[in-house]
Amino acid sequence: MGIPTVEDRLLQRAVARIVSAIYEPDFLDCSFGYRPGRNPHMALKALRDHIVTGKVRHVYEADIQGYCTHRNHEWLRKMIALRIADPVITGLIGKWLKAGVMEHGVIARPEAGTPQGGPISPCLANVYLHYVLDLWFEKRAKKDMQGEAYLTRFVDDFVVALQYKRDAEHFDRTLTRRMEKFGLKLAPDKTRMMLFGRFARERAASYGGKPGTFEFLGFKHVCGVDAKGKFAVIRIPSETSCRKFLDSPYAWLQQHRHWRRRDQQRHLATQLKGFYQYFALNRCVPTLERMKYHVEKQWRHAIKRQSQRHRVFWSSFRGRSWFQLPQPQVLQPGF
Secondary structure (H helix, E strand, C coil), rough: CCCCCCCHHHHHHHHHHHHHHHHCCCCCCEEECCCCCHHHHHHHHHHHHHHHHHCCEEEEEEEEEEHHCCCCCCHHHHHHHHCCCCHHHHHHHHHHHHHHHHEEEEEEECEEECCCCCHHHHHHHHHHHHHHHHHHHHHHHHHHCCCCCEEEEEHHHHHHHEHHHHHHHHHHHHHHHHHHHCCEEECCCCCCEEEECCCCHHHHHCCCCCCEEEEEEEEEEEEEECCCCCEEEEHHHHHHHHHHCCCCCCHHHHHHCCCCCHHHHHHHHHHHHHHHHCCCCCCCHHHHHHHHHHHHHHHHHHHHHHCCCCCCCCCCCCCHHHHCCCCCCCCCCCC
């Protein structure tokens, strides 16, 4: 993380707006991160539509290892120069790339990467992968494939849905070389290809296996069926997302165990509503109810630890208005 000063943040935000306005017409539909009028739920919907309506049989899940710290400065400057000739803008971007970060009083100036935390960083991240991945996939990689192929990217998190296994294997080889050319590397333990799609269950059953599952933008994607018995992509909050969320109220309760219970209720309700707002898709309510139960359990445990002399029983909480937390419901039905 690199946190700029107030003046630098204002200047970065102004330059980021200019760069985004220039590149926005160039960015492809497969890109959803940090773009006006686009959000993670749109990326999830696009990926689901590709898998459900297309001839998708395989999914390639990739993870770029240390993306923010491995972006090549020389390549990034060349990419910026393709669309921006103003020496003031390019000069400022060059200075921010070389500025480095201060840690424990020592300034480090890395030769690659851009610090996270500044308004310009997400914009530069999109520009870099626009040339490294998006354009290359649409103009070159897809031409070498015999079947359908779809890319869905949210900043450095991306998934490719493909029709044929041989296309997926070829894409894996070419993508590795492409990333290495621009100073990037795929994380081998998080990059994999799996059988996934409309006919995945039948094909996997033929050799005693099961369709794969993958995670994208905090959701676990599973092959399933809808209420009419038709194939559907089931998306539920991943275990990693659930663990990260539960760590937050737990840590807060440890520090605010002696707050008034009404104030505790308001804060925990706000945290739950934020979790619901993002993860409340269809089929997610049972998982959200489980998260609510665990938060209530953490809260009860924190209240019990307020006093070592008096025992507190479940009857002390059940039915009390101050112990009521919001119930989950589907908030993003269209996605």
